[in-house]
Amino acid sequence: MPVPKIALEEHFVPAGLTELITNPGWPPPVWQRTLDLLIDTERRLEQMDRAGIEKAVLSLGSNGLQDVLPPHDAVALAREVNDALAQVIASHPDRYDGFAALPMLDVDAACGELDRCVDTLGLKGALVNGYSSDGTLERGRYYDDPSYDPLWERFAALGVPLYLHPRNPLPTQRLIYEGREQLLGPTWAFGAETAVHALRMIVGGVFDRVPGLTVILGHLGELLPFAIRRLEQRLSRRADVTLERPASAYLRDNFYLTTSGNYHTPSLIGILLELGADKLMFAADYPFEEIADGADWLDRVPISDTDRRKLASDNATRLLRLG
Numbered sequence: 001m002p003v004p005k006i007a008l009e010e011h012f013v014p015a016g017l018t019e020l021i022t023n024p025g026w027p028p029p030v031w032q033r034t035l036d037l038l039i040d041t042e043r044r045l046e047q048m049d050r051a052g053i054e055k056a057v058l059s060l061g062s063n064g065l066q067d068v069l070p071p072h073d074a075v076a077l078a079r080e081v082n083d084a085l086a087q088v089i090a091s092h093p094d095r096y097d098g099f100a101a102l103p104m105l106d107v108d109a110a111c112g113e114l115d116r117c118v119d120t121l122g123l124k125g126a127l128v129n130g131y132s133s134d135g136t137l138e139r140g141r142y143y144d145d146p147s148y149d150p151l152w153e154r155f156a157a158l159g160v161p162l163y164l165h166p167r168n169p170l171p172t173q174r175l176i177y178e179g180r181e182q183l184l185g186p187t188w189a190f191g192a193e194t195a196v197h198a199l200r201m202i203v204g205g206v207f208d209r210v211p212g213l214t215v216i217l218g219h220l221g222e223l224l225p226f227a228i229r230r231l232e233q234r235l236s237r238r239a240d241v242t243l244e245r246p247a248s249a250y251l252r253d254n255f256y257l258t259t260s261g262n263y264h265t266p267s268l269i270g271i272l273l274e275l276g277a278d279k280l281m282f283a284a285d286y287p288f289e290e291i292a293d294g295a296d297w298l299d300r301v302p303i304s305d306t307d308r309r310k311l312a313s314d315n316a317t318r319l320l321r322l323g
């Protein structure tokens with residue numbers, strides 16, 4: 001019997017808005033099939049049943065709203081996407097919840113949309129797909145910028161998490177992948193980009209200014225749990241770093257991680273040792289990964305049944321205050 005699971009990085013796109021999903025270089029037939037699966041929120045229920053996934057928390061796939069220019073177009077699209085998400089949830093309220101998409105170039109509008117999504121639509125937080133393209137697709141705005149502090153205050157006041165989901169690096173930052181484009185996207189560049197973004201937020205003092213902000217990272221934490229000691233040691237020797245806590249304390253206190261697309265038992269054990277069993281949650285990353293890969297692994301991985309239940313559903317139920 002599979003352990004009952006709540007899955008936290010499960011992507012969708014409203015039919016008619018598939019241009020919001022960025023092909024990381026997959027062949028057209030494979031990409032078309034992925035888009036079809038993103039739209040279809042009925043067919044995936046059967047797969048969820050087979051894998052023991054009781055509930056999927058849906059979110060717009062990458063790059064989502066983070067490439068939509070100009071900002072007021074993203075504000076309008078956010079309402080459209082989030083209303084569509086609320087409708088999907090209403091069609092299967094026992095099987096689906098959702099994370100809002102936010103128009104991050106307009107911080108006031110993002111605050112208002114987060115309020116609306118949580119208070120009115122009942123969404124459980126928000127998922128953003130990395131930095132926001134700013135003015136042109138060649139420039140990005142990262143979320144350590146202090147102009148985002150009012151938005152983080154809203155997250156903290158509402159008691160909901162921000163899921164920082166990957167995207168590819170800025171076009172101007174891809175030189176190191178030249179001729180080795182296989183390493184872009186989920187192979188490697190997604191994780192490296194997202195890890196640096198999370199570190200920008202830590203080193204930029206976001207969690208000192210807003211200690212109540214909780215960030216979720218996928219893919220077993222985008223390698224950060226394995227690098228945090230060295231980071232902390234090097235940061236502690238720099239006069240230009242004035243953090244209130246050691247770097248590992250932010251990772252422990254302000255972050256939750258999910259298993260999306262990274263089913264590696266030695267890494268899992270390492271994370272349980274570094275962060276404990278209360279900070280890791282299940283995610284399948286459907287339809288970019290096979291649901292069964294992550295679910296079968298969690299059902300069998302050699303950890304205690306108490307920890308398995310924490311990872312599968314207890315931690316998500318607590319963090320998202322699911323009924």
Ligand code: GRE
Pocket residue numbers: 011021022023024060061062063185186285288
């Ligand atoms: C993912 O979530 O893994 C993903 C996207 C969009 C494109 C490719 C991809 O959300 O792997």
Ligand code: ZN
Pocket residue numbers: 009011165260285288
């Ligand atoms: Zn994903």
